[in-house]
Amino acid sequence: DFFKSLPSNGRGKWGVYALVLEKAGFEPLVYIGSGTNADSGVRSRWSSYDRRNVLPRFVKVAFDTGYTVTHKGLLMWSAIPAAAEVPCLRLLFVAIEATFSFMFWTMYSKTKDYGMGGICQWPRDEFAYYGLCSHNAMYEGVMGNFDLTADQLEAIAATMREKTRAYMAEYRAAHQAETKVYMAEYHQRARLEEGYQERQRIGDARFREKSHDKYLAKFARYAKKQKESKAFFCELCNHASTKPFEHDRHLQSKRHLEKAARNPKAPPARKKNRITEETNKASKKFFCALCDVACTSSITIEFLRTFTTVADNQQTVQFPVFQGERVNCEDNTSLGEFTLAPIPPMKAGEAVLEVVFEVDVNGILKVTATEKTSGRSANITISNSVGKLSSAEIDNMISEAEKFKSTDEAFSKKFESKQQLESYISRVEEIISDPTMSLKIKRGQKEKIESALSEAMAQLEIEDSSADDLKKKELALKRAVTKALSTR
Numbered sequence: 001d002f003f004k005s006l007p008s009n010g011r012g013k014w015g016v017y018a019l020v021l022e023k024a025g026f027e028p029l030v031y032i033g034s035g036t037n038a039d040s041g042v043r044s045r046w047s048s049y050d051r052r053n054v055l056p057r058f059v060k061v062a063f064d065t066g067y068t069v070t071h072k073g074l075l076m077w078s079a080i081p082a083a084a085e086v087p088c089l090r091l092l093f094v095a096i097e098a099t100f101s102f103m104f105w106t107m108y109s110k111t112k113d114y115g116m117g118g119i120c121q122w123p124r125d126e127f128a129y130y131g132l133c134s135h136n137a138m139y140e141g142v143m144g145n146f147d148l149t150a151d152q153l154e155a156i157a158a159t160m161r162e163k164t165r166a167y168m169a170e171y172r173a174a175h176q177a178e179t180k181v182y183m184a185e186y187h188q189r190a191r192l193e194e195g196y197q198e199r200q201r202i203g204d205a206r207f208r209e210k211s212h213d214k215y216l217a218k219f220a221r222y223a224k225k226q227k228e229s230k231a232f233f234c235e236l237c238n239h240a241s242t243k244p245f246e247h248d249r250h251l252q253s254k255r256h257l258e259k260a261a262r263n264p265k266a267p268p269a270r271k272k273n274r275i276t277e278e279t280n281k282a283s284k285k286f287f288c289a290l291c292d293v294a295c296t297s298s299i300t301i302e303f304l305r306t307f308t309t310v311a312d313n314q315q316t317v318q319f320p321v322f323q324g325e326r327v328n329c330e331d332n333t334s335l336g337e338f339t340l341a342p343i344p345p346m347k348a349g350e351a352v353l354e355v356v357f358e359v360d361v362n363g364i365l366k367v368t369a370t371e372k373t374s375g376r377s378a379n380i381t382i383s384n385s386v387g388k389l390s391s392a393e394i395d396n397m398i399s400e401a402e403k404f405k406s407t408d409e410a411f412s413k414k415f416e417s418k419q420q421l422e423s424y425i426s427r428v429e430e431i432i433s434d435p436t437m438s439l440k441i442k443r444g445q446k447e448k449i450e451s452a453l454s455e456a457m458a459q460l461e462i463e464d465s466s467a468d469d470l471k472k473k474e475l476a477l478k479r480a481v482t483k484a485l486s487t488r
Helices: 042-051 057-064 083-103 150-192 196-229 244-251 254-262 274-283 391-403 405-433 435-440 446-461 467-485
Strands: 013-022 029-035 068-079 232-234 239-241 301-307 317-323 333-340 353-359 365-371 377-382
Touching (some): 013 057, 013 083, 029 057, 029 083, 042 068, 083 150, 232 244, 317 365, 317 377, 391 405, 405 446, 405 467, 446 467
Antiparallel strands (some): 013 029, 013 068, 317 333, 353 365, 365 377
16 A cells, blocks of 8 residues: 555656556565666656566566556656766665665565665565565666766767757658658548548548537637636737737737727737838838837837856956947947946856847937846946947948858857867866866876867967867867776
8 A cells, every 4th residue: 555655757757666566366566666767767667567578577477477567656756867967866776776675675585685684674574565676776787987077978968869859850750751651542542442432421520520519618628728828918908819810810900909099008019010010110110220120119129148257256247339240349339338246256157147238219228237146237328329320331231241241150150169169178177187087087198188288278379270270179189088087
């Protein structure tokens, strides 16, 4: 009764579980195991019992003799961990599995010790079930490489996820194509058979007779749920729609338009009206030349970008504001700058700095930066007279951006490669300066890492380095580190 009362929701969890097997007229059987699949957790292990493949030795014997699984329950569980934590936590779960197996004595033999028999606190003959565990779980090997760094484990997991995603996409595409061909051939054969049209008519009539009321009831429930959630809701008319096209139709209705005309402070429509936007853009009504955005009413335009720090314990961040279409700031026009300080000291890249750009109907630009942990913020307001451009200047700016598109793309790639290399250099410096990590480096490899590190830093100093040059140095450094930290 205890095991059958255990929770059975294993979605998104690792767990140590109990399996209850029963057969009429015989004693119940219990098996304790662990499920630590890195992607689907304990549910992956449980599915093998449903499919009856990859079974423990005595569980297979129980199935062969007529037993069936009546309950799968979790003795302990946790969320599926990050890839960097998988090997150590997998070892912990195996140890806990062994502990529970001996505590509740789900071992196959009631006389053998299995190396940990002293854990059981009750007489073994008094248990009202028999165990199916054939051996001590601590004797099993644990899947996972304990010599890899957290970054290496995360990189391997990301690669595996990408391969799985690509495989599943290819499999689905092939399966859909096969199904489509099969169904086309089936219907083609069926049409040649006598009475096909009549059978189709009778089948459709039966479906409508059996399922029509059920369909209407299901749709009514869906409509009620959508209206209660106000997913497609007009606050002005207090009207809830069930689907996007119904919401759009309401926004164009006479009732809504009359109310909107009488109420100038009405909230804007949730979706832009494409015809109105194009019309406003042509007529320059509610149009921002700075951002080349047309609106349907005189509301503030805003968008958000997220930045971070570039140095450890950085407490001051400078925000220069530029106007233009080019990638490099030097090729654009400076509108001003402001400083956000102090912010909490953190490692480089950990701080979250949200920057909101707002342009109101009068063309006044306000830029606000906020550090999310502390909530500290700073801003700058730029009037529409600063950097105001004529239509000809705007057209010229856009044509220049198009003209130098390839140059800007090359600059962007180089900048990204440089940032990635600088970030990786910083991580490698932490590894070789950490006494614990230094012990894991193979003999004679530290000098090779330092040599590759010096070459990478020298490449950063060369101004005309291309993105490919920087990537090659990053790859060479990664190879040196991977070789030095690989399993002996």
